[in-house]
Amino acid sequence: MDERQLETIETAADWADRYDDLDQAERRELAQWLSQRPEHARAFARIRQVLNDSALLEAVGSAPSGSTASPAPLYPAPEYPARGRSASGIRSPRLHEASPSRMGRRQALAAGLAAIVALPLGGYLLTRGPMASAPEPLRFASETGRRRHVVLPDGSGLLLDAASSVAVHFTAERRRIELERGAARFEVRHDAARPFEVRTPGAAMTALGTSFSVDRLSGAAELRVFSGRVQMAAEGQPPRVVPGRQWALFDGRAIAGGSFDPAAHADWQDDWLDAEAMRLGFAIERLGRYSAVPIRLGEPALSSRTFSGRFRLDEPRQSLALIGALFGLQPRERADGIYLVAA
Incomplete structure (x- = not known):
């Protein structure tokens, strides 16, 4: 494995291990890195699979989630360049500082994957990749x-x-x-x-x-x-x-x-329910995604009735009342949710 492949794996391991904690700026940085080379996206996808595979995590010596133990990795951890500099001396914004316990997990992950992909015939990734049983999604x-x-x-x-x-x-x-x-x-x-x-x-x-x-x-x-x-x-x-x-x-x-006009009707993506001959049942489902209290129709037979209009998703109670008024219905609160019933 050459130096560039190893650096790609190490960087992918860094991104994958921190993925759930990334802010919006870091996610944009990740998207840019993924788009630079096809092997970036492939390495990131495979390491994300590794993170969902307990057998490989054990093989590379990662502690189980929630454990404070730090078992020795099966393969020696690579030496990371200090302060985010690559082995060539060029500064890289992709490697980030982490706690010792998290860095140990990341180094084990990168080192284990690097050793595995260097095995004859591709080792683990060939035997557990797309040609074998499907990995966990x-x-x-x-x-x-x-x-x-x-x-x-x-x-x-x-x-x-x-x-x-x-x-x-x-x-x-x-x-x-x-x-x-x-x-x-x-x-x-x-x-x-x-x-x-x-x-x-x-x-x-x-x-x-x-x-x-x-x-x-x-x-x-x-x-x-x-x-x-x-x-x-x-x-x-x-x-x-x-x-x-x-x-x-x-x-x-x-x-x-x-x-439809995407500029005028982005629908739920800009907090609106854009109804054009929409079924009442579908509208109730969509409003329900924004309500802490379940929303239901009092009479399921009403679900196929249609209406048109524009209503706020982020104000589900108000929108439910407005939609209900079109059919002579009104919201009524019960122990298990809000029901749209005959007025």
Whole structure:
């Protein structure tokens, strides 16, 4: 392994180990580093897999989470250049100071991975990589009422709506994301060799170089394409390419769609619920992501009724009252939540 490969692994280990504690400026710095070379993104993605693999963490001598023990690493730790300077003497902003216990974990991780990738036939990464059993996915979630920005291992951007979660499965051949609940917007970094796919129950969206959002709803999935194109493949439907400034909704039976203005209607990304012939049930789900108290319909049969308008997501109670008034309904608080019922 040459010096540049080793430095890439060490830097990736540094970023991966600190990932959950990065501020916005550091996340931008990480995204820039990931975009510089393809091997940067590959090393970062593999080390993130390592961090989710207890067997390898034990092999490189990392202490279990919450432990104060510091067992000796299986492989000798590399000597890190002082104060963030590379071995060539050029100052690098990528290596950051850390506590002795955390640095020991990081050095063990980098040293172990460096030794493993140097083994004949690629060692561990070949036997446990994409050709073997799938690694544990990376998972990201947001809290009720709070959105979350994430930089994905390939440098793509992810914005989670409130009360949303995804499972990220990245391999050398594919990039696949399961939208487990809620909604998310994706700014996809182009990689012709690795398709970028987002899945919900009954539908799969494959990016063709684009910016788009996907909303998982009860029995439905909504796609909005802000730029580029996305192919939507839904159960029982022929694949459909949705271009920029268009939306498509699959409700389990058919695909409906239309156009929208991304500048005027960014929807949940700017705190608004933009309803255009929207089903009441879908609106209740979306408002519920911003309410600390569950929101429900008093009569489930009302869920298919539609309405149009623009309502604040960050004021869910007020918006619920305004929407309810369109149907002669009003919010009523009960022990288990707020119900929209007949006035």
